[in-house]
């Protein structure tokens with residue numbers, strides 16, 4: 081198992097946000113975490129990255145207990161994170177934003193190769209390589225955030241709402257880029273609030289509602305679960 085969350089309980093101040101959450105992501109697997117706004121998707125990803133500490137339960141990455149690790153340690157183990165708000169470095173150029181990931185985590189792939197790989201997945205970014213982080217569009221920032229996470233040369237990627245706020249024309253393009261990343265052999269955990277954005281190459285999904293996992297299984301199984309569908313899609 082690549083990633084294993086076992087019965088994690090996470091509090092933000094006095095609020096019990098995640099309740100006994102269990103999630104597994106296998107090697108080379110694409111897993112989607114679906115849930116309405118406020119359901120707990122970002123909290124789950126931030127807990128995996130070590131920005132929030134579970135009150136109980138355990139998080140294992142490639143067999144290693146990482147529950148008490150700091151975010152930078154978790155990143156260095158090989159989890160790339162593209163946060164919901166992209167959070168790219170505004171003062172750096174888009175190229176530097178990608179390169180920075182190659183300085184922090186050293187792998188067998190050279191920095192040049194990793195930058196080349198990121199551009200091969202997101203060709204539009206190469207055209208804007210000299211622009212500052214503030215001089216690109218919201219959709220390009222989403223791409224840059226994923227490209228930066230990919231340039232870490234990670235074993236696994238956590239993507240928080242990669243399709244949020246994108247025009248319908250761009251969504252299939254980004255989905256195709258994520259598919260390419262998956263085909264390179266990276267495991268992917270993708271958080272998504274819009275069930276219609278769940279990529280068709282998703283292997284398994286989890287549905288989270290009010291901090292609890294209420295469904296786990298194959299996409300076909302979710303389509304048959306009318307009660308859960310009503311919660312995430314609004315209608316049956």
Ligand SMILES: Nc1ncnc2c1ncn2[C@@H]1O[C@H](COP(=O)(O)OP(=O)(O)OP(=O)(O)O)[C@@H](O)[C@H]1O
Nearest residue numbers: 092095097115116117118119120121122123124273
């Ligand atoms: N810093 C915070 N302080 C207090 N409550 C918080 C904080 N961050 C998140 N929460 C609460 O935790 C719950 C889960 O939030 P989270 O951001 O994980 O949801 P989400 O599924 O990512 O939603 P969205 O689709 O809107 O991004 C929500 O009820 C939210 O109000």
Ligand SMILES: [Mg+2]
Nearest residue numbers: 121122123164
């Ligand atoms: Mg969120």
